[in-house]
Amino acid sequence: xxxxxxxxxxxxxxxxxxxxxxxxxxxxxxxxxxxxxxxxxxxxxxxxxxxxxxxxxxxxxxxxxxxxxxxxxxxxxxxxxxxxxxxxxxxxxxxxxxxxxxxxxxxxxxxxxxxxxxxxxxxxxxxxxxxxxxxxxxxxxxxxxxxxxxxxxxxxxxxxxxxxxxxxxxxxxxxxxxxxxxxxxxxxxxxxxxxxxxxxxxxxxxxxxxxxxxxxxxxxxxxxxxxxxxxxxxxxxxxxxxxxxxxxxxxxxxxxxxxxxxx
Amino acid sequence: xxxxxxxxxxxxxxxxxxxxxxxxxxxxxxxxxxxxxxxxxxxxxxxxxxxxxxxxxxxxxxxxxxxxxxxxxxxxxxxxxxxxxxxxxxxxxxxxxxxxxxxxxxxxxxxxxxxxxxxxxxxxxxxxxxxxxxxxxxxxxxxxxxxxxxxxxxxxxxxxxxxxxxxxxxxxxxxxxxxxxxxxxxxxxxxxxxxxxxxxxxxxxxxxxxxxxxxxxxxxxxxxxxxxxxxxxxxxxxxxxxxxx
Numbered sequence: 232x233x234x235x236x237x238x239x240x241x242x243x244x245x246x247x248x249x250x251x252x253x254x255x256x257x258x259x260x261x262x263x264x265x266x267x268x269x270x271x272x273x274x275x276x277x278x279x280x281x282x283x284x285x286x287x288x289x290x291x292x293x294x295x296x297x298x299x300x301x302x303x304x305x306x307x308x309x310x311x312x313x314x315x316x317x318x319x320x321x322x323x324x325x326x327x328x329x330x331x332x333x334x335x336x337x338x339x340x341x342x343x344x345x346x347x348x349x350x351x352x353x354x355x356x357x358x359x360x361x362x363x364x365x366x367x368x369x370x371x372x373x374x375x376x377x378x379x380x381x382x383x384x385x386x387x388x389x390x391x392x393x394x395x396x397x398x399x400x401x402x403x404x405x406x407x408x409x410x411x412x413x414x415x416x417x418x419x420x421x422x423x424x425x426x427x428x429x430x431x432x433x434x435x436x437x438x439x440x441x442x443x444x445x446x447x448x449x450x451x452x453x454x455x456x457x458x459x460x461x462x463x464x465x466x467x468x469x470x471x472x473x474x475x476x477x478x479x480x481x482x483x484x485x486x487x488x489x490x491x492x493x494x
Numbered sequence: 495x496x497x498x499x500x501x502x503x504x505x506x507x508x509x510x511x512x513x514x515x516x517x518x519x520x521x522x523x524x525x526x527x528x529x530x531x532x533x534x535x536x537x538x539x540x541x542x543x544x545x546x547x548x549x550x551x552x553x554x555x556x557x558x559x560x561x562x563x564x565x566x567x568x569x570x571x572x573x574x575x576x577x578x579x580x581x582x583x584x585x586x587x588x589x590x591x592x593x594x595x596x597x598x599x600x601x602x603x604x605x606x607x608x609x610x611x612x613x614x615x616x617x618x619x620x621x622x623x624x625x626x627x628x629x630x631x632x633x634x635x636x637x638x639x640x641x642x643x644x645x646x647x648x649x650x651x652x653x654x655x656x657x658x659x660x661x662x663x664x665x666x667x668x669x670x671x672x673x674x675x676x677x678x679x680x681x682x683x684x685x686x687x688x689x690x691x692x693x694x695x696x697x698x699x700x701x702x703x704x705x706x707x708x709x710x711x712x713x714x715x716x717x718x719x720x721x722x723x724x725x726x727x728x729x730x731x732x733x734x735x736x737x738x739x
Contacts (some may be wrong), residue, residue, distance in 0.1 A: 311709040375609060380692065382709040413609035414691025417705070425691070429593040430582075430608045 275469045276322065277305040278313040280329035280384065280461065281418040282352070282437045285488040287327065293485065294476050303473065309383045309418035317342060324470030327463045327477075329419070330384035334464045346464040349477060351492030353456050354385075354392055355441035356449040357426055358433045366449060368400055371407035372419065375432035377425045380415040382460065389435045391457040399455065439490040458492070511723065514716035523717040531695050532703040533721075539611065539699065540679045543618035547626050547675055552668070555630035556656060559637075575624045582714065583688020586617065590689075613690035614697050618682050622675035629671020633664035670733045678728040681722070 275294075279287045284307045291303035302387060306313065306323075314333040317323060318340070328334045334346035358364045364373045379385030397405035413431070416422045423440045425431040435458065441448055465471045476482050483493065504712045523529050525673040558568060574582060577726055591597045600607065607613045645655035661668075683701040692706070700722050707715040 309709070315709055315712070377691070380706060382706060412693060414693050414697070416692065417687070428587055428591060430587065430591055430691075 260291060273301050273469060275301060275399075276318065276324045277303055277327070277470075277473065277475045278321075278323040278325070279305055279307050279327040280310045280313075281307050281420040282329060282478040283307070283327055283387070283441055283461065284420070286439075286485055286491065287488070289485045290477055290482050293481055294473060297476075298472075301469070301472075307420075309494050311384075312417075322466075324467045325463060325465045325477075327461060328384070329459060329461055330387060331460060331462045333384075334462050338464060343464040343466040344471070346462040347478075348460050348476075348494040349463040349474075350486050350494055352459040352461065353438040353492070354388055354435055354459070355438040355449060356433065356435055356451055357441050357444060357446050358449060359426070359429065359431075359446055362432065364433055364449065367396065367451060367455075368404070368456065370433060371400070371404045371411070373408075373411060373433040375413040375430065376408065376411045376469050377414050377416060377422050377431040377434040378412055378420055379419060379435070380417055383416070383418060385419040385435075386415060388457050388459050392435070392451070395455045395457070398432060422453045442490050460494075461491070499668075508723065511716055511720055514713060516713055516717065518716045519713050520720065522663025523714055524721065528694065528703060529700075529718060532698055532700045535614070535695065535698065536680055536700040537609070539618060540676060541612045543615045543622060544672065544676055546619050547622050547679075548672065551623055551626045551675075552630055555627045555634055556660070558627075559631055559634035570651045571627055572624050574620050579621075579682075582620065583617070583685035586613075586685060588645070588690040590616070592627075599735055608689060608690045609693065609697060611690075611696055614686055614699060617685045617689055618679035621682050621685065622679040623719070625678055626668075626671040626675040629674065630664070630668050633667025633671070634660065635725065637663055638669070640718050666733070666737070673729050673732045676732075677726045680726055680729065 249478070259368065275291075277287060277291070287305050287307075289304060295302055308316075310328040310330055310333045313323075313326065313406055314337060317326065317337055323343075323369065326334060326337065327349065328346070329352075331346060331348075334343065337343050356367065356370065358373065362373070364370060370376070378389050379387075381387065381390060393405050393408060416425065419437055419440060422434050423436050423444065426434045426436070426444060426446060436444075463474055465474045477486075478494075482493075487493070528591065558564065573662050577585070587608060588594050589596060590600065590613075592601065592606070592608065597607070605612075607616065641659055641663070642655050645659045646652070648659065681701055682699070683705065686699060687702060687705075692702050694703075698706075700718065704715050704718045704722065707718060
């Protein structure tokens with residue numbers, strides 16, 4: 232039995248393909264092989280907030296070097312995206328979120344241990360070199376401000392900051408700033424990408440993300456700058472092991488190296 | 495058997511959407527200002543981009559169909575369909591962005607594309623054009639060249655022979671291509687997110703709003719998705735409905 236498939240758009244001689252049994256068998260084999268590949272040795276499946284990418288990579292490397300029998304496979308995305316995936320059944324051993332709420336909810340539905348604060352961060356206001364924005368007050372006159380979306384932890388901390396700053400600079404100031412928002416991005420790293428691409432006239436990112444940018448940083452007073460708390464929760468023995476490493480002296484050192492605050 | 499499985503694979507997700515969306519949520523969502531705003535923006539930008547696709551795309555397809563064959567050019571026109579949307583977004587930024595190839599020049603003219611509604615339209619044009627041009631090209635190729643020759647020999651100009659003979663005969667093909675292009679433009683997501691950003695009322699089209707809602711309330715997102723799907727179905731089936739009338 233053979234099927235003739237006409238592939239839309241392809242010119243006739245190319246588009247008429249004979250799909251024989253052999254091809255089907257090969258396709259099936261490919262699927263099986265792909266499944267087999269994903270099952271070599273115990274793997275610590277880590278879900279981590281986008282802003283933790285480098286530091287978790289560092290820690291995973293250390294951890295694997297110390298425990299050659301284990302490997303760490305990390306997935307990075309906005310914490311809210313990862314929570315959504317976990318709720319839909321994606322399994323993880325350790326979840327490191329940039330906001331407590333996501334893990335509180337996962338814990339409440341019995342998907343993980345109680346979450347613990349593992350590190351902290353601050354916000355940073357960054358503008359390109361040559362920007363006319365000199366201080367926080369001048370942010371109201373900046374163009375093309377890029378922030379985190381309200382669903383993203385960074386966006387929530389940013390709203391908290393804007394709320395606090397409005398008490399100092401006035402509601403009108405906060406209103407003007409919100410008016411100038413050109414985009415609300417889906418993860419902390421996408422906000423930073425818009426800065427690196429030169430599209431953002433000003434952006435609020437995590438302090439740790441600002442460190443890697445060769446751009447001008449406008450200081451935010453401590454009283455206005457909310458502390459971002461990274462929380463972690465494990466759901467298996469493997470996850471607990473890796474979390475113990477993260478919270479141990481070696482993990483702490485890596486976090487400090489990358490500019491994260493102690494818990 | 496295999497064909498049946500394929501149909502199930504294609505249809506099941508749509509069915510899933512129907513099950514997740516709640517009728518009560520559907521009504522609430524339909525009249526929420528955020529949804530209406532995004533819907534309006536989506537329909538408006540899609541209409542604009544289709545207008546550009548029709549005017550420029552028909553010309554392009556006609557000249558491809560009537561001049562010497564350029565198979566490689568026709569194949570290259572498919573690139574926007576197969577490019578990962580995020581890559582297309584970055585590509586657009588590096589061409590038309592603030593630091594792109596022609597971005598600074600455009601800025602000199604007072605045109606700053608990224609984060610603008612114009613950017614949304616441009617992305618839609620790029621992703622929808624291949625669908626329309628391919629269909630139009632096929633439709634023009636199916637025309638009997640003799641008919642056009644006769645028209646010319648009876649004294650019509652090339653433009654007249656196109657408008658009065660070629661266009662009416664190829665119309666069903668053009669409409670079918672247009673309906674695909676419309677559905678694709680309406681559903682555009684990844685490149686828009688990269689190139690146009692995400693700002694309610696300006697660049698947040700329906701797919702972007704759905705993505706945002708997904709992380710807040712899955713039921714709400716599914717209800718919006720269902721409505722988007724209904725619209726896309728209408729676009730896809732449009733030519734069949736028109737033919738029945």
